[in-house]
Amino acid sequence: MSFGNMNIPRKDDMDREDEEENIYANADPINGSDVRTETENSQTPQHTGTGIVRNRSPRAAxxxxxxxxxxxxxxxxxxxxxxxxxxxxxxxxxxxxxxxxxxxxxxxxxxxxxxxxxxxxxxxxxxxxxxxxxxxxxxxxxxxxxxxxxxxxxGWLYHKSSLYFLSTEKRNWTESRRYCTERGADLIVINNREEQGFVQKKYPNDKVWIGVTDSDVEGTWKWVDGSALNSGFWASGEPNGGIDGDCAVNYDTVFADYPCNNAFKWICEKVILK
CATH class of the missing domain: 1.20.5 (Single alpha-helices involved in coiled-coils or other helix-helix interfaces)
Structure with a gap:
């Protein structure tokens, strides 16, 4: 059998390996210590950084x-x-x-x-x-x-705001007025043309005594209530009776003066509402 190709350790080599193992064995504690020291040294900066972080965190908070x-x-x-x-x-x-x-x-x-x-x-x-x-x-x-x-x-007649008595008999002016006053009235006082027209319609063809006279002052004609007579009511040429013509009648649509002793019909007026 041939062993020419096999590597057989030599004794010197084996002795050298044993020495190296002994050396490593003896050196393990020291190496371990060195390793821990190096590890600790290598980790020291990390621990130191953590401390800095821990110190900065409360400040930031x-x-x-x-x-x-x-x-x-x-x-x-x-x-x-x-x-x-x-x-x-x-x-x-x-x-x-x-x-x-x-x-x-x-x-x-x-x-x-x-x-x-x-x-x-x-x-x-x-x-x-x-x-x-x-x-x-x-x-x-x-x-x-x-x-x-x-x-x-x-037989009194009511017209507008007055009562009128229209006589059918004839008397002189004084007796006619007395008849009216005994009944709380007086001979008619004609204040306007409308009232004169009313008298004319009732006595279209008669002369009628009205309540106007100048017996107190000759030529000054006044109504029985004391008011003055409007000259516009007189007929043309009236009054012309002179001294004897002291009383007036209404005839047609105008007045005329006559002696007060003449006998004519008359109209009494009693004002109800003024």
């Missing part, structure tokens, strides 16, 4: 808290200013509204006072109106009663 407090304080201040502004505006609006309410209250009180015054005046007017209505109704009743009485008794 404190800064954040301070910043947060500042933000919150700013927000609180802004909110307080806003609330104060709103409160001020609200107070001003409330004051304005209260002023308006006070003004409206005063106006309401004035209106109520005025309304009470008007109510009193109305009540007073109502009372006055009631009195007037009563007086009017009473006067109307009296007029109707008087009208009916005169109409039934002597």
């Amino acid at each position: 404190l800064v954040c808290v301070v910043l947060l407090c500042v933000v919150l304080l700013t927000a609180v201040i802004v909110l307080c200013v806003h609330i104060k502004t709103k409160s001020t505006n609200y107070t001003e609006e409330t004051h304005q509204q209260q002023t308006k309410i006070n003004n409206l209250t005063e106006e309401r009180d004035e209106l109520l006072t005025r309304n009470m015054q008007l109510t009193k005046e109305r009540d007073g007017l109502s009372s006055s109106n009631l009195d007037l209505i009563k007086d009017r109704d009473q006067l109307k009743k009296e007029k109707n009663d008087l009208s009916e009485t005169l109409r039934v008794k002597d």
Whole structure:
């Protein structure tokens, strides 16, 4: 058998390996110590960085808290200013509204006072109106009663606001007037053309005594109620009776003077409503 190709360790080599193993064996504790020392030395910077991080973290947190407090304080201040502004505006609006309410209250009180015054005046007017209505109704009743009485008794005629008696017999002026005054009336006083037309229609062809004379002052013609006679009622050329013609008659649509002792028909008038 041939071993030429095999590598057989030599004794020298084996001895050298044993020595190296012994050397490594003896050196292990030292190497381990060195390794730990190196490891610790290599890790020292890491531990030191962690410490720095740990030392910086509370400061950053404190800064954040301070910043947060500042933000919150700013927000609180802004909110307080806003609330104060709103409160001020609200107070001003409330004051304005209260002023308006006070003004409206005063106006309401004035209106109520005025309304009470008007109510009193109305009540007073109502009372006055009631009195007037009563007086009017009473006067109307009296007029109707008087009208009916005169109409039934002597044939009086109601026209406009007066009662008229139209005679059918003839008397002189003085007796004619006496007949009227004994019945609470007087000879007719013609105040306008309409009333003269009324007389003319009742006596179209007769001369009728009317209540006008100048017996007190010659040439000064007055009605029996004291008022002056309008010259426009006279006929052309009238009055022309002179001293004897002191009384007047209505004939057709004009007046004429005649002696008061002449006998003519007459008209009495009693004014009901003035």
